[in-house]
Amino acid sequence: MIDFVEDPGASDDLSWLADSWDAIGFTIRNIDPIDLSCDSHVKHYENFLNRVRAALDRYGMRPLLVGGGPGYSLFAGQLLTRLGFDVGVIGPGEQVMLDILDAPQEYYGLGKNVTGRRYSGFMTQTLGHPKSLMEVYTHFEGAMIGVETRRKTCYQGCVYCPYAYISGDNGGDLKPLELIASELRSVYSSGIRRVFFTDGIFNSELRYAKEVVRLITELDLPGLTWSAYFTPKPFDDEFAELLAGSKVEFVVISPDSLDDRVMKLLGKTFDTRHVDRCLERCRRHGIPARVNIVFGGPGEDRESVRNSIQYANSKLEDGELVMHVGYRVLPQTGMARQLGIPDDDLLPPTFYPFHPDIFSWIMRDLDNRFMPPEALFNLMAARSSSKRMAKVPLPANSPESAPTEFPYLALSRQLPLV
Structure with a gap:
């Protein structure tokens, strides 16, 4: 994995392209910052891929070029040819990437996107991060890392949200608690002290969410704090009490409007009454x-x-x-x-x-x-x-x-x- 935060010069000199790569995968997380005062990143991606291909030509290399990631998945049809990938992956990429690497010659010049699918390793293997890379990120003030506890398509129908499409057919894989514990210990040992659980909604399944919070408390990692996206419903007193004892940094809720009519048009399954109750429970427990x-x-x-x-x-x-x-x-x-x-x-x-x-x-x-x-x-x-x-x-x-x-x-x- 080439990370330009760990090695800033690698994005300029591209010397790493001289190695004998069978395939190079490019993960595109964002197309733009989604703020009103934003510009698209696409031109930057085009320029970078053009430089990569020119460098590969100089080295006489022709590895397979694969595109993927959340941002790519949303615009795969437009970006495949625009960025010059041999093949693109829409949705979860781990299993499909393994398939591609089994026979890269079958994908050269394919010019098509393939659909990702569920990866069994999510339920059986602890996600590891290169130690050298983690050490670099710990130098940033307030460094935070994302951790998944589940892969489940969000049940809410918010009209602006593409997550259900990006995540693909994920019926509800809940990561075993022992794997979450192992990943948190690994993150902690690297020096990271802030965790954000990247589930669409952390408490969408309240019973499992409570188990994860109990696990965090039982691990008792000094100085570790965490946060996530929550929904005001379900959010009961027991959950609030568990959160208070787990060193949660803050509870993030996204009603996106505080007008009941607009909330309904946005596709929310709750209204301001549920926001009231959630905030009241948070305050009562000091969250x-x-x-x-x-x-x-x-x-x-x-x-x-x-x-x-x-x-x-x-x-x-x-x-x-x-x-x-x-x-x-x-x-x-x-x-x-x-x-x-x-x-x-x-x-x-x-x-x-x-x-x-x-x-x-x-x-x-x-x-x-x-x-x-x-x-x-x-x-x-x-x-x-x-x-x-x-x-x-x-x-x-x-x-x-x-x-x-x-x-x-x-x-x-x-x-x-x-």
Whole structure:
């Protein structure tokens, strides 16, 4: 594994390409940062792959080039030829990559994407990380590592979320507790003290989530803290008590709106009553919380913005609100289907239509305690960026009428519609 944080020079000199590789796999995690004030990463990926192929030509090498990863999986049809891969993998890649490496000659010049499938090693093997690489990352302040406890397609139907498509047909593999314990001990011994469980929703199966939290407490690794994405339901008193004793750093919940009507349009299976109960239990047990809100979704209007802000002002404590504006429309999501936009047209950063006055509403209504300089600067940058974006009409043949009165969506000014 070549990691450019561990070896920054490797991304420039590409000398490692001189080795006799049978295949080289490129993991693409993100296409863009999904913020309004963002640019696409695709051009950077194109430039890098062009440099790689030129270096391989100089060395007289022709290894198999394989593309994969979450970002790649969403845009596999567009990126396969654009980045010049022989073959791409959509979804979970471990088992398919093993198949490819068994017979790489069969994939040279194939020019196709293949679908990943479940990997049995997830249930039988401890995930190990190269020691030298882990040591590099421990030098970063607040270094955090992701750990999976399960591979299960999320049961929620949030209209903006592509995770169900990315994760593929994962019916519910729950990693054995002894493997989780082994991985946590390994992470801890490397010097990492912060863990984020990367499950779609940590407490989607409450009984298993409680077992994992009990395990963390029993391991009693001094200084180890952890966090994850949670849903306000199910979230009972016993769970809150277990969390409090496990050194959880904070509980992250994402209602994405604090207006019940908009939450329903977003596909949430809970409402503000469940958020109330979750926060009450967290506070009673001294558990820090973070509440993610994204303004500008389906049905968002002046009233819904006011309702969300009134909730935040009256019920959230300092530091609990995490705020964004704008929903990046991604392929294979309910939001893309609702807008009737073909996946091929979503590669440039594309955002759900929202009222241009939304920034003014937020700055007018939100308490100053939620507007430290960094948050204010980010909001102003997003507003400035939204004004420079190209506005294009929604397709006239949308399969469903979008629940918004604003008939335009914004595209990044950086890339043309492909």
